[in-house]
Amino acid sequence: MYRYDSYDQSIVDARVEEFRDQVQRRLTGALTEDQFKPLRLMNGLYLQLHAYMLRVAIPYGTLSGKQMRKLGEIAAKYDRGYGHFTTRQNLQYNWIKLADAPDILAELATVEMHAIQTSGNCIRNISSDQYAGVSADEVADPRPWAELLRQWSSFHPEFTYLPRKFKICVIASDDDRAAMKLHDIGLKLVSKDGVIGAEVYAGGGMGRTPMVAPLIRDFVPEEEIVSYLEACLRVYNRHGRRDNKYKARIKILVHEIGVEEYKRQVEEEFAHMRTLGLNPPVEELNRIRAFFAPPAYETGLSDAMDRSDPAFALWVDRQVAAHKAPGYAIVNISLKPLTGIPGDASAEQIELVATLAERYSLDELRVTHAQNLVLPHVRKVDLYAIWRELEEAGLAEANLDLITDIIACPGLDYCALANARSIPLAQKIAHRFAAAERQAELGELKLKISGCINACGHHHAGHIGILGVDRKGVENFQLSLGGSGAEDASLGQITGPGFSEDGVVDAIEKVTDLYLAQRESGERFLDTYRRLGMKPFKEAIYG
Numbered sequence: 001m002y003r004y005d006s007y008d009q010s011i012v013d014a015r016v017e018e019f020r021d022q023v024q025r026r027l028t029g030a031l032t033e034d035q036f037k038p039l040r041l042m043n044g045l046y047l048q049l050h051a052y053m054l055r056v057a058i059p060y061g062t063l064s065g066k067q068m069r070k071l072g073e074i075a076a077k078y079d080r081g082y083g084h085f086t087t088r089q090n091l092q093y094n095w096i097k098l099a100d101a102p103d104i105l106a107e108l109a110t111v112e113m114h115a116i117q118t119s120g121n122c123i124r125n126i127s128s129d130q131y132a133g134v135s136a137d138e139v140a141d142p143r144p145w146a147e148l149l150r151q152w153s154s155f156h157p158e159f160t161y162l163p164r165k166f167k168i169c170v171i172a173s174d175d176d177r178a179a180m181k182l183h184d185i186g187l188k189l190v191s192k193d194g195v196i197g198a199e200v201y202a203g204g205g206m207g208r209t210p211m212v213a214p215l216i217r218d219f220v221p222e223e224e225i226v227s228y229l230e231a232c233l234r235v236y237n238r239h240g241r242r243d244n245k246y247k248a249r250i251k252i253l254v255h256e257i258g259v260e261e262y263k264r265q266v267e268e269e270f271a272h273m274r275t276l277g278l279n280p281p282v283e284e285l286n287r288i289r290a291f292f293a294p295p296a297y298e299t300g301l302s303d304a305m306d307r308s309d310p311a312f313a314l315w316v317d318r319q320v321a322a323h324k325a326p327g328y329a330i331v332n333i334s335l336k337p338l339t340g341i342p343g344d345a346s347a348e349q350i351e352l353v354a355t356l357a358e359r360y361s362l363d364e365l366r367v368t369h370a371q372n373l374v375l376p377h378v379r380k381v382d383l384y385a386i387w388r389e390l391e392e393a394g395l396a397e398a399n400l401d402l403i404t405d406i407i408a409c410p411g412l413d414y415c416a417l418a419n420a421r422s423i424p425l426a427q428k429i430a431h432r433f434a435a436a437e438r439q440a441e442l443g444e445l446k447l448k449i450s451g452c453i454n455a456c457g458h459h460h461a462g463h464i465g466i467l468g469v470d471r472k473g474v475e476n477f478q479l480s481l482g483g484s485g486a487e488d489a490s491l492g493q494i495t496g497p498g499f500s501e502d503g504v505v506d507a508i509e510k511v512t513d514l515y516l517a518q519r520e521s522g523e524r525f526l527d528t529y530r531r532l533g534m535k536p537f538k539e540a541i542y543g
Contacts (some may be wrong), residue, residue: 301327
């Protein structure tokens with residue numbers, strides 16, 4: 001993984017001291033809240049319903065054991081003993097005292113971490129595939145490019161004050177595990193005639209007006225990717241709406257002027273960019289690539305494992321993915337226990353995962369956009385030992401991509417923007433479908449919940465999506481079906497009138513019952529829905 005040089009470290013250290021001074025002036029009253037707000041947001045500090053929330057950047061979701069351990073220490077020392085992993089592969093602390101914020105940032109800086117550009121109308125954390133570098137189906141490891149784009153976008157003078165926040169994702173596989181097409185810009189690394197480059201998608205996003213990003217260029221050579229993205233951002237920065245935040249995202253610009261006109265303007269700007277010589281030198285990309293060289297995997301390892309324990313066998317079947325190196329596996333750790341909060345991990349659990357990464361995963365772990373964790377380099381002979389430790393810590397739920405593997409935003413329990421609570425609803429759904437046999441029968445079924453139209457829970461991309469709304473002071477939940485954040489990206493369609501909290505759980509049961517009755521051999525829920533359409537599901541729900 002990437003390691004800071006002296007330049008990186010000096011930037012982060014200087015920002016900590018700058019913010020320490022700003023916080024002190026706020027605490028003494030020298031700065032008003034209106035004056036302080038843009039300064040705190042530049043450092044990932046939000047004022048939520050009950051306390052300050054700090055969002056920590058985890059670039060492309062990759063962490064060392066030491067970094068993970070520090071996150072747990074901060075949770076225990078400055079928060080209420082837990083952290084919340086987000087759909088941008090970041091971590092949030094929900095109970096931060098303003099006076100402690102500079103000290104937290106200082107502690108993060110000691111392990112090469114920060115909260116810069118986790119808020120504001122700038123380029124946010126670059127996200128990527130949680131299996132990057134270990135999946136056999138990728139054309140290249142996308143993380144060197146994600147890191148290069150992180151460095152290019154940090155403090156970029158032209159893109160610090162964009163019309164609206166901007167999110168970029170980089171993948172390198174036909175299997176989209178990172179919802180790439182639902183980003184402002186998505187890059188898919190591809191090989192064309194033996195040359196690595198990228199397909200570029202622009203104008204995707206969730207929120208009030210969800211859109212799937214269209215392909216705007218089918219190949220950009222790798223040495224010109226930065227210039228091409230610069231051209232994409234320049235066109236957006238020039239024409240994006242600044243008079244209406246609800247129409248300020250790049251997806252609105254691409255939609256309003258049309259894909260072809262946006263492509264034309266980008267190509268025109270790209271031709272100009274080519275004359276400026278702004279692409280990073282090949283030596284710099286190679287320098288970054290060296291940090292992501294494959295580790296020294298052991299050879300001659302056995303694939304055999306004792307599956308006599310049925311609980312362990314079930315966990316292996318559900319939570320373990322194929323690795324490109326013989327004798328190794330990818331371990332998915334569920335943060336969706338039936339009695340817990342999706343994405344939350346206690347300080348003790350964070351500490352344990354850090355230890356497991358150091359002991360069993362070559363000192364590396366990943367955060368997924370589905371609010372789970374990954375140990376990417378595990379010897380198959382160690383799987384049973386890992387499972388036992390996870391089970392003791394309450395982290396051995398075998399529900400990856402099942403109906404209880406719910407993505408949910410913090411909702412009205414924490415967020416000042418939310419209209420409804422997401423967490424209690426997620427727990428009710430998990431309890432209704434808790435039986436392992438029932439979850440297995442339903443198979444792959446991605447359920448996602450947002451507490452407001454901002455869609456932090458990605459409900460538009462759920463096979464089953466739920467949006468919380470305020471209906472005359474009462475929480476109401478809209479149900480949608482047919483969304484997908486994968487390579488077959490699609491947006492869910494609302495079934496009809498909304499429901500109470502208990503009513504939407506009942507509606508989900510009716511939907512899943514119809515699916516089981518009508519599915520054909522090998523069909524996922526999403527396949528059956530696409531074949532049948534909305535009508536029979538709507539009839540099952542409303543009668």
